Amino acid sequence: MITKMKKIILFMSNSAVEVDAELTLLGQLGVMHVAPFQPAKDESIERVDARIKQLEKAISILNRYDIEPFPGPFETTDFSTIERGEIELMEKVLYTENNRIQLEDKKEQENLDLEWYRKWGNISAEDITDLDKNGVFIKLYLLNNRELKSIQGHENIQFIGKLDNLTQVVLISEDVNNKIDFQEVRVPPMQLDELELSLTKTIEEHINIIKDLQQLHAQKSVLQDALDERIRRLDVRNIQYGGMTIDNQVRYWKGFIPDDAVHKFEKAAKKYSWGYIIDDPAPEEIDDVPTLIRTSRWAERIRPVLNFMGLVPGYKELDVSKVFMIFFTFFTGILVGDAGYGFVFLLITFLIHYKQKFVMKIEFKLMYTLSVSIIFWGVLTGTYFGAESIAEIPFLSNLRIRELSSFGGDSIFIQKFMFLIGAIHLSIGHLQIAWRYINSVKAIAQLGWVAIIWGLYLIVNQMVLGISAPEFMIWLFIGGTLLITLFSNPGTNFIKGVILSIANLPLSIINGFSDVISYIRLYAVGLSTVLMAASFNKMAIGDGISTIASGFGAVIILILGHSLNMILAAMAVLVHGVRLNMLEYAGHAAVEFSGNEYTPFKLKNNKKFKI
Incomplete structure (x- = not known):
């Protein structure tokens, strides 16, 4: 159910110190x-936000060095014992990491230069400079075969060797401007002996930098505490500057609290001398009231789907979580519809759950439920990896319902069953509205819509499946139309309400017809899943397997084919299973998912502040 909310206006002193402490207690x-009355803007918010980014970066750096440090004594400062030690520690980590990156770049370049000497010999930039001073200019090139042909006959060219399918070329000339039109090879700036000494020093410095970072990792908790405090400050500042002030003496905020939390709030307000006004939300404020849904534990499993789709009912709309959960589970079973696939999904879910040490997450509960639903429907239809031979095993054959069977079943019966599901689903939406208006004549109008839905169900059966409609069908439409016309818009002007109802009725009935017929997608998509599975089986096995190679190929086809089919089936659940709940059913339940979720201002408990 959607929890009743109370509007609250909260007053506090505008003193910076007091507001920080009081809002922390509120959080x-x-x-x-x-x-918020306005977007929170202040220089302090920008400063704290920038500091949070620096602390997060420093912590992420230290996380990479959560390994056993190098042996040996090290002198380190205990940053937790000095004033603003967390800032010094953060700056040291960032500075040290920057040095490490520079040293890695330097080490990489020096290794490349050392490799250059191994390939070109012991000739340095200094040697080339000495020759330049004496009027002899040397340029080095690496050319491929096509480039070599373009310099055939060029004077002063020497070929000195091969390197990775390229030719090492030296141009020796007494003219400084003499060159060939190709990229000249860079010569390392240091001589070989200098380079070897520099590389040794760079490696040693890099090791020491790593040691420093490993030692600093032991004090990561100092940074984490500082980050938690800055996040608290940022949350408090965002709330603080989203409020309004009165004569710069009092700051106040508007908000909402659950009706059953009012006593808890009043107790805290009395203890800390907060001023407040609590009242029911005014009609014009309904759009601002957040939605807090409290539902059964089994229905709570649909929460990941609703969160993924961003679906939040409005405060004055219906809680659809229970109906959504029941029918989404049912639709998933039909759309995938293969017991073999259900076992695979169940096994994958179990293995991931096992790897995460069976942590209690609602997502796992949902996946277990959906996997069982797929298995259940697959057993009823006799579908196991799209193989009819498996379905004919006596034990499994006795479990299936012949009319629903994927192989040799009654397609007319299955389609009629899907339309029946649709009529029930849509009727539940109208009955929920009727229950909401149980003390109003509007409830009678919703019963009229239920009659229309079942009339449309009979018409769809006749038009699509050729099943003759019973004679009482016309009375469903006549009775439903009368109830809708008379009771949809009760008010002071009865005639105006009737005219308005009549004007909207034709289009609404047409939409209802398309909604009922839309449930044929359950049959069509479920059938396509079975046909694709059967096609991959035939493609892989065909008339049999006669060689090891054909057997190996069959295994590959079966694995890839069924994996692809399971992925497509999962996508179908997200597209069609969600759609039938979110559009068809929700439309008839008058749920537009226009709400905003209840997200209370909440902080972790702090040693300095106690509730």
């Missing part, structure tokens, strides 16, 4: 959803 209380 630790964690019940007030704050609706």
